[in-house]
Amino acid sequence: MQKLLIFTIFIILIPFSNVQAQKTSGSFSGGSVLFGYDNRTCDASLEGTIRYDSSSSKVEYCNGTVWAAPGNSCAVYNIAFTNEFDTGKAQYITSNISQVDTNACTTSISISGGGSPEYRICSEASCTAGSPAWTSAAGTVDDGDWVQLRLTSSASPMTTLTASLLIASLRNDWEVTTGPDAMLVFITSAAYTGAEVGGIGGADHKCQTLAEAAGRPGWYLPWLADESDLSAPGSRFTQSTLQYQLLNGTKVADNWTDLTDGSLDNYIDRDENGNLVSSKNVWSNLWSNGNRINTTGCSYWSSTGPTGNNGQNSRVDSQWSYAGSQSCTASNHLYCFQQANDPVGPHKKVFISSASYTGAAVGGVTGADSKCQALADAEGLGGTYKAWISDSNGLTAPSASFTQASIPYRLVNGRRIADDWADLINAANPTTITIDETGALQVNKKVWTNVHTNGNQINLSGNCSDWGSTAGSAYNGESWRLDSYWSYSNATACSTALHLYCFEQ
The missing domain is CATH 3.10.100.10 (Mannose-Binding Protein A, subunit A)
Known part of the structure; x- marks a missing residue:
């Protein structure tokens, strides 16, 4: 309460003090109140100190690293830089421009890595106003600023250099890979x-x-x-x-x-x-x-x-x-x-299950989803997984139950299956779904589906009595196929053990 009272009085008094460049201060538990402008560097010795910066008309406190706006936690949220592939050799390569979110704080910024990396801080998204300078020196960045990186690419083909930007304690890596000579x-x-x-x-x-x-x-x-x-x-x-x-x-x-x-x-x-x-x-x-x-x-x-x-x-x-x-x-x-390089950025993981199940052992659509999730969890893949499967209720089909991703779908080894949901359901894939959750190859395996390549249910009955019986037959796909047969090829007896396709949501 003592800190809050003194700080409140300080805010009320400062506008009327009209003090410029005075170095007087008042002490309280945890730090000092610095009246007027004070240009000392914020470090551990001044942590908890409050000042009024008359040059910027801001009340600030020292968080042990930089002068920051009071009353907010200086959480830094991730900013993203798109990795560059197949670049020229020994050339300046610049990154995309990304906005900083520090929850209304001023915080530290620094850069390190290969290729003599530099950054620049901009006031707007195009990074053109005021011709902001490139620097490799540590500095500070404000909430809402825009940041761009650059480095000199390697003189060797197929070589990756990484620039690491540190904002407060959050590290953001940007990779630049030169293209092949052949x-x-x-x-x-x-x-x-x-x-x-x-x-x-x-x-x-x-x-x-x-x-x-x-x-x-x-x-x-x-x-x-x-x-x-x-x-x-x-x-x-x-x-x-x-x-x-x-x-x-x-x-x-x-x-x-x-x-x-x-x-x-x-x-x-x-x-x-x-x-x-x-x-x-x-x-x-x-x-x-x-x-x-x-x-x-x-x-x-x-x-x-x-x-x-x-x-x-x-x-x-x-x-x-x-x-x-x-x-x-x-x-x-x-x-x-x-x-050509196919950079593995954000994506949804896909695998064929290493285990196989009779129609009854699938345990319904929820059982299939649970099996996919358990297999993914056992390998530490992260994320939420569902099976590419449908029962007598069309709403369980992937077209109705899946997250329709706008980013690529890839096998767990990084190989691309589709550019996004629309590409996934176009009946043809560039890669077979034959890699399981461990990264091992599954050869010549059939997969329970009852799903067309467009993600819709095939019919009401081809599902082993809602994946709970070994009687009858159900529709399957063939994992070795690149055409529409990957999802729907024929029907197989429900007493047969087949695999599952598992998709991250």
Whole structure:
């Protein structure tokens, strides 16, 4: 009460004191009252002190770090800077402009990190008024100010530099990653039967994990198609204007157009570690222009029969991609191609359940949701999860019960499934949902759904008596499919154990 009384008297008296630049003060428990203007730096020795800054006509108190407005908690709310990818090398890169919310406080600001980072404080959203200066020195920032960052990008390709902005105790990181000089290409060191490929999702996983294990940056996709045109490189690949190169720098093609013109400049004969791999057959089912040949793809690359189309890495003519067909029991390699960066920003996580359930064991839609949530919680994924499933009540279908996200949907390994809800329900995805909550690959699995690809219920009865019975049959999707069959393909006996799709809300 003593502090409150003195502070109230102080506010009443100051307007009438007309004191400028006096250094008189009055003491009270916890700090001092500084009458008139005082330019001492706020630090721990002045914590709790109150002053009137006649230069700004503000009453302020020292919080131990900076002079701040009294009566408010100096909570700092997160500001966001969008990470930059595929930037030029050794260039000034500037961030987006983000507004500071400090709950009406003045607080400290500082910056550190790679690329000699700097910040500037602006009075408005365009950061043009008054030509605010760039600085790397610590300072203060007011509630409502706007902040922009910049740094010099790395001189090396595929290198990330991070600027860390500290406002009070809240750290905000901004990453800038330089683009590649070329798109890397390799043949896998391992060979696989048609069944061992594990579908398009399995081939995706193999290329990516081999690249990561060898320390190769970026995203990788296989030169492979199944029975759907959606799986072909012509539909899924970045059609790059950069050179395609082996890991030793040897040029394979000048760009996408050159890659798909029927001939290569050199053999694709180096694996993910840079080792020579010569005279090998490679699963493909692709013409050299990147389009699917036919349905000869070892039953969606999940079977040892009957046959699959292949290329030969000892050829630079069109037969590098298609040289004939072989029994799916043969062990062949894969070609893996680097893609453009796909920055993993805010997104909703998606996985196929590692466990499978009979129709009765699903336990209704609420039971399916609970199973998804428990699996996510066990892996520490965070968030709220629901199953892509519907019963006899159409309101349980994803179109009615899901949060329809405006941000991307991604597998737990970061691979993009859809740009947003509208993209998710357009009947075709660029990636199969074949990665479970642990990050492991689930090959050739069916999934209980009773849901069309648009998120609506299929019908009233195809749901194992509201997912509580082993009698009858229910509608399912096929996780290895990129087309509409991922959600709805056929019906399966309710006594069969199938998996679930789980979506973060």
